[in-house]
Amino acid sequence: MKILIFGRGVISTQYAYALEKAQHVVEFYVRAGRAVQEIPLNIYDRGQYIDTTWKVRMREELPSDHDYDLILVSVQHYQFKKVATFLSDKVGNATVLIFNNCWNDPLKVAATLPQQQLAWGFPVAAGGFDQNGILKGALFSMVHFGTFNTTPTAREIAARQIFKAAGFKIKEHKDFRSWLSIHFVVNAGFLSQVLRTGSIKKVLTSGEDIKSIVLNVRELFPVLHQRGIAVKGEAAIFKLPPWLISILVTAMIKLNPVFKYSLMNHANPEEIKAFCRDVLAEANEKGINVPRLTAITSLL
Incomplete structure (x- = not known):
């Protein structure tokens, strides 16, 4: 072709x-x-x-x-x-x-x-x-x-x-529409922590930052709910205890250096901000309280 x-x-x-x-x-x-x-x-x-x-x-x-x-x-x-x-x-x-x-x-x-x-x-x-x-x-x-x-x-x-x-x-x-929304929200939760810490490397090597990502994503679940989207698929893991997810992610990064390599070389700060801005804008429009995301407004 x-x-x-x-x-x-x-x-x-x-x-x-x-x-x-x-x-x-x-x-x-x-x-x-x-x-x-x-x-x-x-x-x-x-x-x-x-x-x-x-x-x-x-x-x-x-x-x-x-x-x-x-x-x-x-x-x-x-x-x-x-x-x-x-x-x-x-x-x-x-x-x-x-x-x-x-x-x-x-x-x-x-x-x-x-x-x-x-x-x-x-x-x-x-x-x-x-x-x-x-x-x-x-x-x-x-x-x-x-x-x-x-x-x-x-x-x-x-x-x-x-x-x-x-x-x-x-x-x-x-239902690709729902899947795209879920993936976007998960990205926003992850990338908001990158903005907060200033480094993808720090986020991927810090158990506490990984726990914070879990809380960031959970906070955004109501944005999905107001779209009529059930939290499932890749987002369902964020229902697990943050400490457990931190252990799982840390192990995955250690066992899969290629995955780590791909993320460590991400180099588009505007993309990071855009994910967070767009989800925050919809949350504000719908009257959904997202204090963790709101706290980084000055970084957007």
Whole structure:
């Protein structure tokens, strides 16, 4: 297949590398002046360490009559609406795979795109570019795909097959709207502690900070409840005693250095603030008391 990667962000670049290894033709669309010919990689691709300079193909224009089969969009959630507007008349016959966080109603923020050509998924990867432009991160073996209580279309099935054929395991979610909200709230709880301490490394190596993350996330459960979302899935673990979760997370970090590596190299402070701002704004709008999150308002 011929695949276009929108932008050259941390997540999309790692998946682009994996998909090209699976024999797909992969190209990037970037803003004028952003094109490069190679990207230095220090990443783990499903456990395999990759230290290479990857030669890439990038373009700075996107005509509407292109011949891409798939356009992969994995951008910051606060950038997505602008991206969707830009792509609205440039999709052509491609399937658009939306592969990023979403706090507002997904179908509304993607309303400018042709709905019958969309597929929804979510990455399991992390990392960042260092000061020398080297991408340091990790790509894990599972990816999430979901629908909004509908049966997957032929395009959605085809998008899943691309990842299956590339060696990824697929986790399906029938109520993807709820799953995205839960994941967002968990991120906000974690990232608010990063803001409070000033360091991801400190948070990941401090049992007390991990306990605080549990309390941060629990405080945000009412925000999910007012959306009509039950606390389940990845959020359910936060119902356990904080001391127990601290032990479990500490053990996981020690036993999974790749996971730790991916988080330690996160390098986007604006993303951290945006998660917290958006959840806090909704809590305030709905009259939900969130003192722990409110306490870091000055840092946002």
